[in-house]
Amino acid sequence: MQIKKTIWRTALVTVAGLALGAVANQNQTIHGAQVSVAAVPTATGPSTITINYVPGYGIAMWNTYQANRYVVGPKLMHGTSWRVVKTVMVDGQTWYNLGGNQWIPATHTVAGTQLPLPTPTNVTGGIKINYVPGYSIAVWNSFDSSRKATGQLLKHGTSWQVTAKVSYQGQTWYRVGTKQWVQGQYTTFTDYQVTRLLGVPFIDQYANGAPYGCEGASALQAMHYKGRLAGWNLQQLLNTMPIAKDNNPYHGFAGSPYGETPGVHQTIFPQAFDPWIAKFNPVKDISGTNLQGIINQVKAGNPVVAWVTIRFGAPQYQKFFWGTGVSNLHVMTVDGYNTKTGQVHVSDPVLGRYWVTNAQFNRAYAPHQFAVAIL
Structure with a gap:
């Protein structure tokens, strides 16, 4: 549930029979429960966490942190944020309680409401712009959500050297220069570790009258x-x-x-x-x-x-x-x-x-x- 306000607000929603609440700021929905939790051994933990799994997929919630646990409720999707009611440490593993009998391991989470930016991977390769004939694609100063267009445009059909690539929010980005990134969906990538073809033109020595040239x-x-x-x-x-x-x-x-x-x-x-x-x-x-x-x-x-x-x-x-x-x-x-x-x-x-x-x-x-x- 998204609440587009700059102040915090609490609301109750029902998901799969579970009483859940939502708290939001301008850009991020933080989910939380409005029910009491039984006494459990506690540990120090964050007040909110964000699921850091695989874009488009989620992690399971469990009815307890103990060995006889079973899955309850809906999966918590990658990128969603949740309020933590209690944190426990059991057999060296951290568990978060999201309210009632709703527990998740800390394995696929990060503290706070923002996922860490992925680290670009250095590559030796090139891209060919595959957009619309006669048109160009924009170059951005970054791949993250704060990116801004640099004003530079790369024409359809042109080729460019690539020094790094990264996957962000389900999309591949390629670095073509310092603070210069392009969206992968409009390109064809060639890994120079595997193949490269420069496209040197052909000059016919016989047609130029030089059979020994x-x-x-x-x-x-x-x-x-x-x-x-x-x-x-x-x-x-x-x-x-x-x-x-x-x-x-x-x-x-x-x-x-x-x-x-x-x-x-x-x-x-x-x-x-x-x-x-x-x-x-x-x-x-x-x-x-x-x-x-x-x-x-x-x-x-x-x-x-x-x-x-x-x-x-x-x-x-x-x-x-x-x-x-x-x-x-x-x-x-x-x-x-x-x-x-x-x-x-x-x-x-x-x-x-x-x-x-x-x-x-x-x-x-x-x-x-x-x-x-x-x-």
Whole structure:
């Protein structure tokens, strides 16, 4: 029974044959009994308690705190508050008397009329706003009942990083920034511990007239994802690429990206690739790392340029004057992973965007283990 007054008032109601009363302030109903209680051993306890169980569910009342007790009356629902007539301690357990033969254990209660706020759980994930096309959802400064809109709006279809989540009053909330929370009902959540797909765009090296330009194409599509060199095409980037006069890929690109150079292993290795791309976008050379190291970069939002093989086929080794190379070498961008299926996702400048098994990737990646994260 709710009484919307700022002063206290007592009223009697009857529930399931039990004489119960209600006392209310502006926001909270506090239930209590108006009957006497037989003498029992007492302990110090709160004057009111609130049921802290599971939203939408309640706890049982018992006719006594003793071992031969049985359930009486209605369940007391999560979030409701009740006046305590007497408190007893029996065999190390606290029991509250709510009037007459109406007892509950203290296990699923908190003192006072307010439930404690739940503690947010830190997560590594992201949400996609799933509302109404053309409309947005509000961002709030908190998830509790005192929350206020920040004035920021997140558009339908946009994606956002999430650092924490919490369940409050039956609803999930996600933290997208400091004092920035959104309602979970309008989002789709992805747990980055399980999977993530960055969505790096596909740049076709053949359509751009560079059949040997996979390194540049992989770098450019990763930089486009990062929002850099947005107006550049592949040829513009390749025109800035260092060319190795001695055809050593450790010194620059060996040969030409635009056509075959007989007897030359046409590629560029990270030692020359890194300073070239770093002129346009920060990079981190993670060469020598395993697949998990690559996945960790993608999890952090950084696509990785990786030196693998054409169609992830078995490596075909070949001797060159500078050392041993892989004649079926190919370079592409890793931009996703799925730990449940054991796959990684790539943007291949020849074949497009697709998934490949971890085993296939590891075999193709093993010869050089060259990898550069685009930050």
